[in-house]
Amino acid sequence: MMDSPQRGYLVLADISGFDAYIASVELEHAQDILAELLQLLVSNLVPPLKFSNLHGDAVLAYSVPETEPSGQLMLEILEATYRAFRNHLITIQRETTCGCQACLTVPNLDLKFLVHYGEFTVSRISERTEINGLDAELVRRRLVKDQVSERETAYTLVTEAANKIMAVPLPDAVNNSGEYPVFGVINSSRFNMKTRFDALAGSLEVRVTDDEAHAKIEHTFSVPPQMLWEWLNSPDHRNQWMSGRYWTKRDRLDGRMGIGATNHCQHDSGSLMETVRDWRPFSYFTVDLQTNFTWMFFRLTYSLVPINDGGETVLKLLGRVHGPVPLLMTRPKLKQMMTSLENDMGRLEDLVLQPEAEL
Numbered sequence: 001m002m003d004s005p006q007r008g009y010l011v012l013a014d015i016s017g018f019d020a021y022i023a024s025v026e027l028e029h030a031q032d033i034l035a036e037l038l039q040l041l042v043s044n045l046v047p048p049l050k051f052s053n054l055h056g057d058a059v060l061a062y063s064v065p066e067t068e069p070s071g072q073l074m075l076e077i078l079e080a081t082y083r084a085f086r087n088h089l090i091t092i093q094r095e096t097t098c099g100c101q102a103c104l105t106v107p108n109l110d111l112k113f114l115v116h117y118g119e120f121t122v123s124r125i126s127e128r129t130e131i132n133g134l135d136a137e138l139v140r141r142r143l144v145k146d147q148v149s150e151r152e153t154a155y156t157l158v159t160e161a162a163n164k165i166m167a168v169p170l171p172d173a174v175n176n177s178g179e180y181p182v183f184g185v186i187n188s189s190r191f192n193m194k195t196r197f198d199a200l201a202g203s204l205e206v207r208v209t210d211d212e213a214h215a216k217i218e219h220t221f222s223v224p225p226q227m228l229w230e231w232l233n234s235p236d237h238r239n240q241w242m243s244g245r246y247w248t249k250r251d252r253l254d255g256r257m258g259i260g261a262t263n264h265c266q267h268d269s270g271s272l273m274e275t276v277r278d279w280r281p282f283s284y285f286t287v288d289l290q291t292n293f294t295w296m297f298f299r300l301t302y303s304l305v306p307i308n309d310g311g312e313t314v315l316k317l318l319g320r321v322h323g324p325v326p327l328l329m330t331r332p333k334l335k336q337m338m339t340s341l342e343n344d345m346g347r348l349e350d351l352v353l354q355p356e357a358e359l
Contacts (some may be wrong), residue, residue: 003122003123004121005119005120005121005133006064006065006119006120006121006122007065007117007118007119007290008062008063008064008065008068008117008119008120009049009063009068009069009074009115009116009117009162010060010061010062010115010116010117010118010120010131010135010138010139011045011049011060011061011062011063011078011114011115011116011139011166012055012058012059012060012061012112012113012139012140012142013041013045013058013059013061013081013111013112013113014057014058014112014113014142015034015037015038015057015058015109015110015111015225016109016110016111016112016153016154017108017110017153018034018056018109019055019057020108021105021108021109022034023108024078024101024105027262029100029103031112033069033092033103033106034057036088037085037109038054038059040084040085040088041059041081041085042059042061043083043118043310044077044081044085044343045059045061045081046059046079047067047076047224047226047227048063048067048068048069048070048073048226048227049061049062049077050062050063050064050129051062051129052122052129052130052131053128053130055140058129058142060139060140060233060315062120062122062131062136067227069240070166070230070234071165071167071168072168072230072234072256072257073168073226073229074115074353075166075168075170075256076229076281076282077226077281078113078115078156078193079196079197079200079281080226080281080282081111081113082111082113082154082196082197083197083200085111085196086111086197087112087228089106089107089109089224090107091213092106092232093106093107093173096204108152108201110153110154110194111154111193111261112148112152112153112154112156112157112193113155113156113157113161113193114139114142114144114156114157114159114242115156115157115158115166116135116139116159116161116162117135117159117160117161117162117164117165118134118135118136118138118161119133119134119135120132120133120134120135120136121133127231134182134183135161136172136342138159138183138186143178143180143183143186144157144159144176144178144180144186144188145157146178147176147178147188147190148176148190152192153216154193154194154197155190155191155193156170156190156191156193157188157189157190158170158173158188158189158190159174159186159187159188160186160187160188160189163188163189163307168255168256169254169255169256170191171191171195171196171231172191172192172195172256173189173190173191174186174189174190174191175188175189176188176189176190197208200280203259203278205278205280206277206278206286206321207278207284207286207301207303207318208299208300208301208318208320209318210318212318212320213318213320214318214320214321214331214334214335215318215319215331215334215335215338216316216317216318216319216338217315217316217317217338217341217342218314218315218316219314219315219342219345219349220307220312220313220314220315221312221313221314221348221349221352222311222312222316222349223312223313223332223352223353224287224306224310224311224312224313225282225283225304225306225310225313226282227352228282228304228313228315228352229282229304231280231348231351231352232285232302232315233257233285233302234257235247235248235249235263240347240351241344241347241348241351242340242341242344243340243343243344243347244267244268244296244340245265245266245267246265246267247263247264247265248263248264248266249261249263249264250262250263250264250273257276258274258276258279259276259277259278259279260275261275262274262275262276265289270291271292272289272290272291273289273290274287274288274289274290275287275288275290277299278301282304283303283304284301284302284303284304285301285302286299286300286301286302287299287300287302288322291333296321296322296323296330296333297322297323297326298319298320298321298322298334298337299319299320299322299323300317300318300319300320300335301317301318302315302316302317303317303318304314304316304317315345317338317341319334319337319338320334321333321334
């Protein structure tokens, strides 16, 4: 059965160096490792993307209009997937007791992405899903990979068509171009994934712990963390579920939400300025909320814990008061704010469950 043509993202997650790896190691262990890595890629890309199928050492996925991610969220999905991939390789290297070459040389593998946006149809034959059309063929055949040196093994290549839809700055992007039969000239931009991974791995964690918290909230949502993330931190999304508050975005370092970004909140009793202190999609983020009184601010950590094989999320919100004023005076203000947020969780649950909810 074939659906009507639709437009969306087409994403290929391609394991770098696997051909050379499999040619020089024990086949049985290499195939087991490949299966693990491919499953990891699928579980991190889906949702909000849809899984199409495997192409050797690559995963092909696509978006549908109902859950198409924003440009910001798309970058976070790719970066979180790369982070999970690299961390898994590190875990294999550290924890394996096997002395075979397949296990010892697994750190030589890496990961690259191709992101395109275009028109395609979806065919469903039995349990197999296939995307069809010229744009799908462009991604499946990896044509634009020739715009990048084979020495580069950890990057994201975004075609101009996808870049226009994403509408967010790409980090330290390098522009490329190539001409191809049938497809014509295709422009693209690429950025290094390992640089982003190393920067995050080297940054200090900033979070409120259970022992430090002066107030706590827990709520379970019937969606994966990826589907909840932007509803929690985007000012436009917050305005749909937070009662009595109006959020506007302020500073965006590198043009995106992340460490150092700021948002402003106007509410009935005053205003707050929010600064992001830590940013780990889709695990947790920490913000400082500066009140009208410069001597007092609140620190909040939003932690997203996947449960039930990743299909649901426990949101754990921990708050702490900072400042020289005794807690007897300041803790009630924090608890009042947290109680208001807790009362809004039902509205947030309804919004994230709407099939047309914009990500």
